[in-house]
Every structure is written in structure tokens, then in C-alpha cells.
Amino acid sequence: MQGSISNRIRILRFHNGEMSQAELGQRIGVTRQTIAAIEAGKYSPSLEAAFRIAQVFNVPLHEVFQWELNPPSK
Amino acid sequence: MPYREKTAWLSLFAMLVTFGPYFTLVATRYFPSAPLPNLRQLAWYAVTALAQLLILGVGHLYLRRASAQDARMPLDERDQAIQRRSVSCAYYVLIAGMILVGCVMPFNSSGWSIVNAALFMIIAAEVVHYGVVVFSYRRQA
DSSP states (O other): OOEEEEEOHHHHHHHTTSOOHHHHHHHHTOOHHHHHHHHTTSSOOOHHHHHHHHHHHTSOGGGTEEEEEOOOOO | OOHHHHHHHHHHHHHHHHHHHHHHHHHTTOSOOOSTTOHHHHHHHHHHHHHHHHHHHHHHHHHHHHTHHHHHSOOOHHHHHHHHHHHHHHHHHHHHHHHIIIIIGGGTOOTHHHHHHHHHHHHHHHHHHHHHHHHHHHTTO
8 A cells, every 4th residue: 555644834923924844843852853844745754743743833732743645556 | 054063074084194195105105114113113103193173183172262252052852862873883983993803803914903903993983973963064964
């Protein structure tokens, strides 16, 4: 079962007063570059970091991260 | 550019400009073979190692001053993942090199040939280590 993790961090940052990547990173204890990598889908955060991000935006985890199944290749 | 990537570039640069020329001289047989301890070769190695230390020392001081806030930040989980990956890749190079140097070379080489081969494999492992760090930060992995 092939899939990928997508996220809505960019949108959630926008809805939270255009919070910067640096500020979000500071609040969950990672660098700005790590937030950028998570947003770009290049790095999958640990479960703890994922929960921390959701907590910052005050939303459940599934509103931040989604698991999307890739269509089966023919 | 993240602070950790800058320090990895610095380490690569320091190795290139110090051990690059050293191993070029070794490969071109610049050092005449002499009985151990071969002080000329030993002196060149000492100069090379000191030059590397100097470049790293000055470079790290400069980077710490230029990005003081980033330098103080502890490694986050992505930094740690990159470290694990790079060390793991470098380990294979190092272990292969040590098998070659420790188990094969004693049968057909001796003295500084073995020392230089061991040094070369250590440097190669370090290049892989820092190379993977730089590559990982470049592709945001």
C-alpha cells in the first residue's frame, strides 16, 4: 500500500496570523529549516512533533496531517 | 543555510585543502621511502593535521559569531536523523577500509603505506559523513 503524508501547515500558519516558520519551529522545539522541510513534504516529523504542531494550532492531528493513498500503478 | 550544513561544508573544505594535497603528494611518491619513523613524512603529516585543525578552529569561531543563535540551538529531530544517516553511511566506508588496511595490506605493504592507507580511509569515511549531511540538508530530507 503506497501512500504519502500531506499537511496543511502552510494554511494553518496563514489562519493563525501568518505565523512564521521560525515562530512555529521555536514553539515546538525545532529549527525553521525543519518546519520548511515538513511543509514541503520532504521530511516526516515524529509523532511527538506532529502532536505538538497540532497543539500549537489548537486543532486535532488529522487536520494537520493526512495520509493519502497513491493510486495503484498499472 | 542551516548552521549544521555550514559546519559540514567547513569540514569538507578543511579536508579538501589539507589532506587533498597531502594524498596527492603521497600518490605521486613525493616522499622518498625511508626507514621508520621517516621524519620527513611524519612532519608533513603533522603540518597537514595542524593546518586542518587551524582551519576548523577559525572556521567554527567565525560561524559561531555569524550565526550565534543557530549555533546555540540543540540538534532537533531532523538534525539527529541526518546525523544518524550520515554516520551509518560513513561506517560502511570505514569498516571496508579497515578490513583492507588491517587484514589485506599487511601481507604486501608495510610502514607508511599502511598508515597512509588507513588515513585515507578515515578521510574517505569523513568525506562521506559530511557529504551525506550536506546532501540531506540540500534536499531538505
